[in-house]
Amino acid sequence: MGIVRCHISVSVDGYAAGPSQSSEHPLGEGGERLHDWAINLDRWRQAHGKEGGETNASSAVMDEAIAGVGAGIMGRNMFGGGPGAWPEDPSWDGWWGEEPPFHVPVFVLTHHEREPLEMAGGTKFHFMTGGVESAVAKAKDAAGDQDVTVAGGADTINQTLRAGLLDELELHVTPVILGGGERLLDDVGDVRLEVARAVEAPGVTHIKYRVMR
Amino acid sequence: MGIVRCHISVSVDGYAAGPSQSSEHPLGEGGERLHDWAINLDRWRQAHGKEGGETNASSAVMDEAIAGVGAGIMGRNMFGGGPGAWPEDPSWDGWWGEEPPFHVPVFVLTHHEREPLEMAGGTKFHFMTGGVESAVAKAKDAAGDQDVTVAGGADTINQTLRAGLLDELELHVTPVILGGGERLLDDVGDVRLEVARAVEAPGVTHIKYRVMR
Numbered sequence: 001m002g003i004v005r006c007h008i009s010v011s012v013d014g015y016a017a018g019p020s021q022s023s024e025h026p027l028g029e030g031g032e033r034l035h036d037w038a039i040n041l042d043r044w045r046q047a048h049g050k051e052g053g054e055t056n057a058s059s060a061v062m063d064e065a066i067a068g069v070g071a072g073i074m075g076r077n078m079f080g081g082g083p084g085a086w087p088e089d090p091s092w093d094g095w096w097g098e099e100p101p102f103h104v105p106v107f108v109l110t111h112h113e114r115e116p117l118e119m120a121g122g123t124k125f126h127f128m129t130g131g132v133e134s135a136v137a138k139a140k141d142a143a144g145d146q147d148v149t150v151a152g153g154a155d156t157i158n159q160t161l162r163a164g165l166l167d168e169l170e171l172h173v174t175p176v177i178l179g180g181g182e183r184l185l186d187d188v189g190d191v192r193l194e195v196a197r198a199v200e201a202p203g204v205t206h207i208k209y210r211v212m213r
Numbered sequence: 214m215g216i217v218r219c220h221i222s223v224s225v226d227g228y229a230a231g232p233s234q235s236s237e238h239p240l241g242e243g244g245e246r247l248h249d250w251a252i253n254l255d256r257w258r259q260a261h262g263k264e265g266g267e268t269n270a271s272s273a274v275m276d277e278a279i280a281g282v283g284a285g286i287m288g289r290n291m292f293g294g295g296p297g298a299w300p301e302d303p304s305w306d307g308w309w310g311e312e313p314p315f316h317v318p319v320f321v322l323t324h325h326e327r328e329p330l331e332m333a334g335g336t337k338f339h340f341m342t343g344g345v346e347s348a349v350a351k352a353k354d355a356a357g358d359q360d361v362t363v364a365g366g367a368d369t370i371n372q373t374l375r376a377g378l379l380d381e382l383e384l385h386v387t388p389v390i391l392g393g394g395e396r397l398l399d400d401v402g403d404v405r406l407e408v409a410r411a412v413e414a415p416g417v418t419h420i421k422y423r424v425m426r
Contacts, residue, residue, distance in 0.1 A: 012406060013398040014227040175406040175422055177398055185226040185390055193388040198413035205411040205420050209388055
């Protein structure tokens with residue numbers, strides 16, 4: 001049986017996205033800076049179908065994050081919700097293009113029913129209207145012996161923490177101050193963490209926590 | 214000329230103290246867990262006049278934090294403010310006992326005038342009613358070639374950041390979720406940071422940021 005884990009970039013003031021999110025700025029104002037550490041990495045470029053890039057201490061961290069993942073969970077906004085997008089536009093197939101970088105079944109938390117959506121490259125979006133517990137259960141079934149990753153956004157991660165469904169949380173702590181936006185670890189209840197390891201890397205500090213029961 | 218720097222323990226959700234602070238719980242509910250990583254360290258015990266303790270990766274970080282400090286800044290609450298304390302009780306000489314662990318001049322931000330207070334071991338509290346800029350200027354004068362540390366609390370640190378007075382910020386990021394309390398980096402304006410270094414240690418991750426101009 002795999003575990004349920006999450007890897008997410010956060011600002012030093014604890015936001016996973018900046019203020020004023022929109023379809024133009026899905027990560028909010030300034031939020032794209034949360035990914036500065038990643039976009040020039042060899043592994044990130046590979047995962048997005050590009051060549052080249054830098055190898056540094058973050059490369060192994062990213063390998064670890066990607067390896068052994070059998071299914072994903074995400075919120076509706078991360079799939080492609082919001083004004084002008086789904087479900088306002090029912091033909092809208094998300095932010096992620098024809099071949100999303102997941103390559104596994106992805107379970108989307110939503111209040112809106114929709115038939116499963118099969119994309120190129122192995123990603124299949126399943127729309128789950130029964131809450132976070134049943135979505136995680138389905139994802140675990142789909143993942144089999146492999147792990148489930150909770151991709152985001154902050155609210156979806158907070159829900160899995162609050163419901164006691166997350167086993168491991170890795171924060172990519174960036175030197176960015178956003179001053180507002182989507183707060184990670186907000187109202188998650190009495191969650192106890194333990195540091196599993198920390199990695200110093202250019203422009204980011206990777207800290208992995210185990211969630212204690 | 215020295216620099217102005219700050220070293221502070223924070224929860225993973227960004228609080229420097231827990232909710233419901235009082236004279237019984239100066240660090241708020243659960244806030245004492247922010248210092249779990251430090252209290253058994255050799256360096257911490259030395260600084261508080263005790264012997265023994267553990268040596269680990271945090272020891273060198275603490276040496277660095279303590280070395281070359283010529284003066285301190287703190288808020289009134291950290292000195293010893295609040296109900297039942299100063300200025301309600303004018304004879305109250307702070308939380309720190311007869312020989313506070315600072316051993317340098319400490320400039321206390323307050324709205325209440327008070328004569329300087331000389332303690333054993335070299336700590337002298339100066340009460341500064343002219344705002345954060347003049348307190349930092351006085352502390353720099355007193356420190357000479359050495360550094361000034363901003364000891365806390367969160368509001369005092371946020372004020373120095375907002376006013377562009379801080380050069381370096383080290384966060385001791387603990388695996389604690391407080392869910393409320395004193396937020397560090399709250400409303401600090403457009404501050405740009407750069408990672409100077411990160412250190413993995415038992416139960417804590419030390420991340421040092423340079424404040425960019």
